[in-house]
Amino acid sequence: MRFVLYVDVNSMIHRLDPRAKLYWVLCVFIWSMTFNHPIYAGMVLGIVLMTLILAKVIKEIKFAVTPLAILITMCITLWPLFRREGTIILFGLGFLKIYQEAVLYAIAVGLRLTAMVLAGIALLLTTRIEELEAALVRLKLPYPMAFGISAVFRFIPTLMGDAYMVIAAQRARGVDPLKGSLLTKMRNSAIIVAPIFMTSMRRLSTLPLAMESRGYIPTASRTYFIQLRMRATDYLYMVITTLLTIVFILMRLSGIGVVYPHYI
Amino acid sequence: MKEVVEMWKYSKMIAGFVLAAAVYAVVLWVFAPLWIIPGVTGIRIANILPPVFSLLFGPAAAWGIAVGNLIGYDILGGALTIGSIGGFIGNFLLGFMPYKIWHRMFKEPPHCRSISSILKFEFVTLIHAAICAHVISLWCEAVGFVPYTPLAFIIFTNDFIAPAIAGPILMTLIYDRVRRAGWLWTDVMKGYEYTPSEVKKRWMLGTILVTIGSIVGLIATVGVGLGLGQPLFFGPGLKFIGTPLVVTGLVFLIVWAVGVALLG
Known part of the structure; x- marks a missing residue:
C-alpha cells in the first residue's frame, strides 16, 4: 500500500498547469456520466488510461487494482437488481428477472466508476499538493x-x-x-x-x-512561492477536452452510447 | 450558524477540520464499504465518527466530515457521481446537527458516562441520520439518479446503527482526553457555550421543528414513495416518483430549515 501518491516524473501531463488538470478531471466525470453503454464507458476509461500512460505513471495504479476489481464485480452483481427494465430476459426466477440491458448497464457503471476514480488518482499522481493548493486559491476558493x-x-x-x-x-x-x-x-x-x-x-x-x-492570518493577502501560469499547451489541452465534452454530449442527445435513455 | 463560517479564522479549528477529514477518510478507506448499491452507498463502519467528531469539534467536524467523505469515499473509494453533490451536503449535516442541538438543548456534557447522556447521544444521532438520509435521497430522486425510498432506507440505517452501537463507546474513550487537551470547539471559539446555561424557548421550538423536518419528514416521504408504488427495497420494479415525492420532501426540508434558523 503506497501512502504518497505524487510521482516525480518529467512528462507532458506533469508539466500541465494544475487548473488544466482539474478541468480535465471535471470533464472526465461529465464524460463518464454521459454514457451508460459499456463500449462507450470503456472508451472513456481508455482515454483515462492513455493519459496515465502519457504521464508515465500507469504502473503506479497497482494499489487501486484490487479495490476497483471488487467495485466492478459488485456493480455487475448488484446493479441488475435495481434496473429491472428491458426486452431480453437473461435469467428469471419468480419475480426476480435479470435483463440483458441491466447487465450491460451494470458493466457500464463499473467502467464509469473506474474511469472517475482513476482520473482523480491521475490528478494526485501528477500534481504536487502545493500546486493543487495554489490552483484552488487561484480558482477563488x-x-x-x-x-x-x-x-x-x-x-x-x-x-x-x-x-x-x-x-x-x-x-x-x-x-x-x-x-x-x-x-x-x-x-x-x-x-x-x-x-x-x-x-x-x-x-x-x-x-x-x-x-x-509563521504568522498565519486567514484574511491577509498573500504571496506564493509557486507561481501558476497558463501556457499555450494548457489552453490547447483544455480546448481538446472541451471539444470532446461537446461531442460526447451531442452523441448522448442523439441516443448514441446509451442502454437506458432515461437513466444517467 | 455563523460559527460555521467564523471557524476558518481559528488555526486550531482548521487543525480540527484537518483531523476530522483525514481520520474520517482513512477510516473509510481502512474499513472499505460493503457495497449495497455499488458507487452509490454501502455499509460504512466509519459512520461511527460523525456524531462523535461533531460533539467534540463542532463546525470543524461539519466541514471535515463533508470533505473527508468526498476524499475517502467519493474520490478514492469510487463513489464520485452526480449524487456526490447531495452527499457533500448530507455529510456536512451529519457533522452539523449533533453539536448544534446539543449546545442549545442539553446541559449535560456528551461524555456518554450516564444513561441520560447516552440517550441524548442516541437522539442527536437519530436526527443526524434522518436529515442526512433525507437530503441525499431527495437530491438523488430529483436528478433521476437513484429512487428515494430504497436509498433513504439504506442511508438512514447506515448512519444510525453503527454510531448508535459504537459511538458511545468511542465517546467514553476519547471525550476526557480531547477536553483536557483543550480541543473542544468552544475552548477554541470563545463566546459559544458547549452546553447551555439556560434553554431558551425558541431553541426548544427549533429542536421540535428540526425533529419534525428530519424524522417525520423522512417517514412521510418514504410513505409517499411506498404509496405511489416505489418499493422499499428489491421490489418488482424500482421507479422514480418525481414531483409528488420531491415536493413532500421539500416541505419537510423547509420545516427543518426554520428549526435550524431558530436554533441560531
Missing part, C-alpha cells in the same frame, strides 16, 4: 479552506500509515479488527478508531503552533 484541504491530502498518507500500524499491533495481540461479522467489526471499530484518533490528534497538535509561528 478562500485561502483557509484551500489550505485545510491541501493539509488533509498531506496528512492522509501519514495517518494511513498510523492506521495500519494500529491494526498490526492489534493483530500481534491476537485480534484481527478487519475480520469477523459486521456486528463484530462495528464493535471492534471503536478500539481501532480510538488509537488512530489519539495518534492523529497528537500529530496535529503542532499544526496550529506551526501556522501561528
Whole structure:
C-alpha cells in the first residue's frame, strides 16, 4: 500500500498547469456520466488510461487494482437488481428477472466508476499538493479552506500509515479488527478508531503552533512561492477536452452510447 | 450558524477540520464499504465518527466530515457521481446537527458516562441520520439518479446503527482526553457555550421543528414513495416518483430549515 501518491516524473501531463488538470478531471466525470453503454464507458476509461500512460505513471495504479476489481464485480452483481427494465430476459426466477440491458448497464457503471476514480488518482499522481493548493486559491476558493484541504491530502498518507500500524499491533495481540461479522467489526471499530484518533490528534497538535509561528492570518493577502501560469499547451489541452465534452454530449442527445435513455 | 463560517479564522479549528477529514477518510478507506448499491452507498463502519467528531469539534467536524467523505469515499473509494453533490451536503449535516442541538438543548456534557447522556447521544444521532438520509435521497430522486425510498432506507440505517452501537463507546474513550487537551470547539471559539446555561424557548421550538423536518419528514416521504408504488427495497420494479415525492420532501426540508434558523 503506497501512502504518497505524487510521482516525480518529467512528462507532458506533469508539466500541465494544475487548473488544466482539474478541468480535465471535471470533464472526465461529465464524460463518464454521459454514457451508460459499456463500449462507450470503456472508451472513456481508455482515454483515462492513455493519459496515465502519457504521464508515465500507469504502473503506479497497482494499489487501486484490487479495490476497483471488487467495485466492478459488485456493480455487475448488484446493479441488475435495481434496473429491472428491458426486452431480453437473461435469467428469471419468480419475480426476480435479470435483463440483458441491466447487465450491460451494470458493466457500464463499473467502467464509469473506474474511469472517475482513476482520473482523480491521475490528478494526485501528477500534481504536487502545493500546486493543487495554489490552483484552488487561484480558482477563488478562500485561502483557509484551500489550505485545510491541501493539509488533509498531506496528512492522509501519514495517518494511513498510523492506521495500519494500529491494526498490526492489534493483530500481534491476537485480534484481527478487519475480520469477523459486521456486528463484530462495528464493535471492534471503536478500539481501532480510538488509537488512530489519539495518534492523529497528537500529530496535529503542532499544526496550529506551526501556522501561528509563521504568522498565519486567514484574511491577509498573500504571496506564493509557486507561481501558476497558463501556457499555450494548457489552453490547447483544455480546448481538446472541451471539444470532446461537446461531442460526447451531442452523441448522448442523439441516443448514441446509451442502454437506458432515461437513466444517467 | 455563523460559527460555521467564523471557524476558518481559528488555526486550531482548521487543525480540527484537518483531523476530522483525514481520520474520517482513512477510516473509510481502512474499513472499505460493503457495497449495497455499488458507487452509490454501502455499509460504512466509519459512520461511527460523525456524531462523535461533531460533539467534540463542532463546525470543524461539519466541514471535515463533508470533505473527508468526498476524499475517502467519493474520490478514492469510487463513489464520485452526480449524487456526490447531495452527499457533500448530507455529510456536512451529519457533522452539523449533533453539536448544534446539543449546545442549545442539553446541559449535560456528551461524555456518554450516564444513561441520560447516552440517550441524548442516541437522539442527536437519530436526527443526524434522518436529515442526512433525507437530503441525499431527495437530491438523488430529483436528478433521476437513484429512487428515494430504497436509498433513504439504506442511508438512514447506515448512519444510525453503527454510531448508535459504537459511538458511545468511542465517546467514553476519547471525550476526557480531547477536553483536557483543550480541543473542544468552544475552548477554541470563545463566546459559544458547549452546553447551555439556560434553554431558551425558541431553541426548544427549533429542536421540535428540526425533529419534525428530519424524522417525520423522512417517514412521510418514504410513505409517499411506498404509496405511489416505489418499493422499499428489491421490489418488482424500482421507479422514480418525481414531483409528488420531491415536493413532500421539500416541505419537510423547509420545516427543518426554520428549526435550524431558530436554533441560531
